[in-house]
Amino acid sequence: QKEELELAAVYVSDAQHNRNIFFETQPQAVRLYLLYNHWLLVVLLYFFIMVNLLLAVVEQPALLPVPTWASMLVELVCLSVFSGRLVHYAKVIPRDKFWKDPKNLCILVILLLTLVDMIIYGALKATDIYSVRWSRVLRPLLLVNFTEGRQLRRAFRSIRNALPQILSVFLLFIFSILIFSLMALKLFGKRGLKTNSGKPYFTNFLEIVFDLYVLVTTANSPDIMMPAYNASSFFAVFFVIFILINTYIFMSVFLAVVYNNYKKYLKEEVRQLVRTKRHKMVRAFAILQERREGLEEPVVSHAFWNQLVRLVQADLSHAHRELLWSVADQHNQGYIGKLAFVQLADLLNIQVIAVKSRPHPLQRWSPSLYLSTPSRWLCRAVQHRVFVMVYDLIILVNAVFIGLDEEDPLVRNSEWFFLALYLLEILLKLYAMEPRAFYSRHNFWNWFDTIIIVSALVATIINTAMTSVGGYSSRQILDIVFTLRVLRLIRVVDSIKRFRVIINTLIKIGPTMLTFAQLIIVVYYIFAMVGMELFQGRIQFFDSDSPGKLSCGNPALQDSSFAQLNYCKNNFNNVVSSFILLVELTVVNQCGFTAVTHPSARLFFILFHIIVVIIIINIFVAFVLEAFFVEY
Amino acid sequence: QKEELELAAVYVSDAQHNRNIFFETQPQAVRLYLLYNHWLLVVLLYFFIMVNLLLAVVEQPALLPVPTWASMLVELVCLSVFSGRLVHYAKVIPRDKFWKDPKNLCILVILLLTLVDMIIYGALKATDIYSVRWSRVLRPLLLVNFTEGRQLRRAFRSIRNALPQILSVFLLFIFSILIFSLMALKLFGKRGLKTNSGKPYFTNFLEIVFDLYVLVTTANSPDIMMPAYNASSFFAVFFVIFILINTYIFMSVFLAVVYNNYKKYLKEEVRQLVRTKRHKMVRAFAILQERREGLEEPVVSHAFWNQLVRLVQADLSHAHRELLWSVADQHNQGYIGKLAFVQLADLLNIQVIAVKSRPHPLQRWSPSLYLSTPSRWLCRAVQHRVFVMVYDLIILVNAVFIGLDEEDPLVRNSEWFFLALYLLEILLKLYAMEPRAFYSRHNFWNWFDTIIIVSALVATIINTAMTSVGGYSSRQILDIVFTLRVLRLIRVVDSIKRFRVIINTLIKIGPTMLTFAQLIIVVYYIFAMVGMELFQGRIQFFDSDSPGKLSCGNPALQDSSFAQLNYCKNNFNNVVSSFILLVELTVVNQCGFTAVTHPSARLFFILFHIIVVIIIINIFVAFVLEAFFVEY
Numbered sequence A, B: 001q002k003e004e005l006e007l008a009a010v011y012v013s014d015a016q017h018n019r020n021i022f023f024e025t026q027p028q029a030v031r032l033y034l035l036y037n038h039w040l041l042v043v044l045l046y047f048f049i050m051v052n053l054l055l056a057v058v059e060q061p062a063l064l065p066v067p068t069w070a071s072m073l074v075e076l077v078c079l080s081v082f083s084g085r086l087v088h089y090a091k092v093i094p095r096d097k098f099w100k101d102p103k104n105l106c107i108l109v110i111l112l113l114t115l116v117d118m119i120i121y122g123a124l125k126a127t128d129i130y131s132v133r134w135s136r137v138l139r140p141l142l143l144v145n146f147t148e149g150r151q152l153r154r155a156f157r158s159i160r161n162a163l164p165q166i167l168s169v170f171l172l173f174i175f176s177i178l179i180f181s182l183m184a185l186k187l188f189g190k191r192g193l194k195t196n197s198g199k200p201y202f203t204n205f206l207e208i209v210f211d212l213y214v215l216v217t218t219a220n221s222p223d224i225m226m227p228a229y230n231a232s233s234f235f236a237v238f239f240v241i242f243i244l245i246n247t248y249i250f251m252s253v254f255l256a257v258v259y260n261n262y263k264k265y266l267k268e269e270v271r272q273l274v275r276t277k278r279h280k281m282v283r284a285f286a287i288l289q290e291r292r293e294g295l296e297e298p299v300v301s302h303a304f305w306n307q308l309v310r311l312v313q314a315d316l317s318h319a320h321r322e323l324l325w326s327v328a329d330q331h332n333q334g335y336i337g338k339l340a341f342v343q344l345a346d347l348l349n350i351q352v353i354a355v356k357s358r359p360h361p362l363q364r365w366s367p368s369l370y371l372s373t374p375s376r377w378l379c380r381a382v383q384h385r386v387f388v389m390v391y392d393l394i395i396l397v398n399a400v401f402i403g404l405d406e407e408d409p410l411v412r413n414s415e416w417f418f419l420a421l422y423l424l425e426i427l428l429k430l431y432a433m434e435p436r437a438f439y440s441r442h443n444f445w446n447w448f449d450t451i452i453i454v455s456a457l458v459a460t461i462i463n464t465a466m467t468s469v470g471g472y473s474s475r476q477i478l479d480i481v482f483t484l485r486v487l488r489l490i491r492v493v494d495s496i497k498r499f500r501v502i503i504n505t506l507i508k509i510g511p512t513m514l515t516f517a518q519l520i521i522v523v524y525y526i527f528a529m530v531g532m533e534l535f536q537g538r539i540q541f542f543d544s545d546s547p548g549k550l551s552c553g554n555p556a557l558q559d560s561s562f563a564q565l566n567y568c569k570n571n572f573n574n575v576v577s578s579f580i581l582l583v584e585l586t587v588v589n590q591c592g593f594t595a596v597t598h599p600s601a602r603l604f605f606i607l608f609h610i611i612v613v614i615i616i617i618n619i620f621v622a623f624v625l626e627a628f629f630v631e632y
């Protein structure tokens, strides 16, 4: 009986959290499954995935070099954790299901390949032969393939579904670039024009193709046009038409195709989710159902239902549970049918904001004082419109003071004054409002305020203490103080009504953006690993004015605009600078790397642009568009 | 009787072409109105608007300088044409309607202001005082305000409707930039960092705001980040967050808001159009209606209907007219009611593609020859799949030959061979297909082929003739020959099925894109006029290696990257280079102009970015998105 209830609770919980795992239903397996879903184990898994990814910081080429055996030891620990997790999963679900699921096979292959790579690498390292840790590109795939990466897998599926249509447009787009390149070769190739760096202009077909591809991203505009334009104004027409067709029309068509597929796929996903959710709830119902006299359909009694909900969500208050029951059992019959039962998963997800007028703690402590006329007057004042306006004014004045010179003692000391004012505001609000209501989950701005102000206070105190004791202020602490000081000003947008809709939408889509963050990390990580193997050490950054600075330590870049513009730190020499370079490539596809390696290195950059800008960024834009359409 | 019929025909014609003018209904006025809508007068008006706009080419600062009196004489002619058109319009519509319409007042004010400006300018010019032709910025507004600029007005209305919501997002966006700027000032201002050109880095708040605004457009990425990034990798976080929020999220939100409004407005516009169309048709019906015995509702007889349609569209064939009538009079009663009558405007707009199997002219000339077995076999061969594939292969081979070196006599002479093949293809197709069907309006690619091939033939013959007679080939003719030769290759996409959908959609949205072209011309023209007055002569372009080349003729640009990158031709010294510069600014907001004038000149560039990139380009993207959603 208890075990059946537990099984039903697991079904409901899975439905509530959109989990979709076919676990075995023996009591033993169910308990194992509950353990599998335990938040601690999930957090632990994510922690080790993170550690595994972060190993790139200490591996060659390293930001913080450590001995190879140390990083490999940590990696072995990670691998064993992943293996343990996989074995746990294998125990939870039926054997045949386990082997049929490509996710599991994928993880298994990744683990094996990593192990093989580690052995080879270790052996070669021991004999001092240069070798490549090629299995590192597989690491981010673990993020996708573990059962918890549901959202991420969905994003990848959505990309895969859009691919055929994207491919059509992409081929046409490439055809367009080829045609324009051929035309450029015929029009400009024989004119003897020179680029700004004195090289022949538009004489090699493949280089033209690459240059025009980069022009689509607008990264080399107007440089690529200038030699032709300087020769004759008429040639500008070629580039204007090129940009109109390829940058504006084709890029819009890409967005249209991606957006269209995204919407279609989203609908299909939602339908699927609703279906599996219903399926799980029906199963739970089948376990708990009983037949009553005079009723054709089986029902679930209030008692069973209560036990079930208590198992599913232990922290639910009695009142809340009764509320949910009264919603389900509308006719107050003491039992509910299948239809009402199935709704439970959704009901549990609804956040009931308890607008209970709980008395203020101060009121309980001393009612006469808290309810006295001056106290009441104070509470009313704090909640008045003028109070908000006064503080908006204070924020504006504060903004001016922040902009002024820190050297001035008046300005420096004013900080204490403003900090006091902000603290006073929070305290006054806490006086006027019940603290638990003030810090309820949906009050984003109260949390924001308190965290920022308290951190600023702590940082300012530490900074002042260090200055008065050691006579110097730490640059890092000062940076934090400054940042917090400016962040304080953001609060002003909440009091302007027209901004609130936009901000709330942005806050609401925040969690989903984390999926995109993961997606970007997976893709960036793979490109960073490949890029580090291909390009590490080719470009050097020199901090001081060493002679190598003018060529980024590579004679091929001597007098290049890459070195002149001081881009030397944009390199693949460690994982952090690789990631930052990839961000830059996402924004504008500028790359001096083809000068220091083979021209075919351009393929790396074109591939990156196709995957990140044409596909992922467009999906991101589609996502923001859709989110705003739903909100507005 | 005849006059009533004419009036009804005007109503139907207006409904058919979505015209919406409240003309007077006296026979005299109706005839005047018909004249007003005559295509010759409309073309004449557009011609003179074009001439008026093109005056900027010959006015100071001129591309082709002419005496001031000449350009002013032409402008006077334009003004009188516009006045005549306005007077004509005033005679057509009721007096009170004329004065209530802001369009007419706007034109009147523009004409008067232009006249005043011309007089002042002429007087000042005569006394050799420098003066500004400020009324030139008003010229493009004529394009909007004449009654024919309906589409353009709709586009402007759609922008105006989106403005309040755009403004909300824009203010929030500016707030975000201000906050980031303040943070940048506090974090980087006191570090003593230097930009690549040796100036202090991020020390002036207003300059930071401008630099970060430009960073949103990605034009100065990664330059703006490098000094901070070189100082510490940690600071890259600031820029990554900045770009994420402002470039990706805010720009997507702008697109969402613009797109949302565009869709909403489009629906409203279409509803309005349908309403006015119906209204016009009901009026026409009221004129022609008659009462018949035994019928409650008035009707229109077949005879009247026939006369009406003949008046509205004289070139309609008898068969086509009968087809329309049979659609309207479904029960073959000899008369139609109001409901059937109202549909006429839409029926007339439907293009009936006559799939009449008209005999081939050759068949009529010599049936026995054309219908002989070899002839039939030839026709079947031409229409066979293999024929298309053979020609696709020829195109590919041709592409390779185009890419090869022209110096080689084999390559040069192969051109004749390919030209002959393409001509043969067209002739064969014309042999197999009825010529009028081959060149029917919807056969875009047949028209394209024929025009390109015939032009290429003519240009190649001229080129060869010039080479063999004069011994030299004209560069211009050669450019045309090369361009046509490459354009020929485009045809290959039509035979690939997956491309056809995309291409057809693009061809279909082509005409509507002309509205955007006009919109862009209006905005560009105004900015070009203002820009020319503000910046003319500040930056000079030197063709030869004169000493001024290194500073673009302005000491302020000595050793600047603007001069080093050879951007000197990007200037506002005449209307053509202004337009090209504005295209470049649309693509990336790069501007060296603030160096040579006051820093406040930046406002010009920011304003341009807001209007063109944030508003117009987004509307264009929204338009392409919507068009593709409808097609797919």
Ligand code: NA
Binding pocket: A217, A218, A219, A587, A588, B217, B218, B219, B587, B588
């Ligand atoms: Na760009």
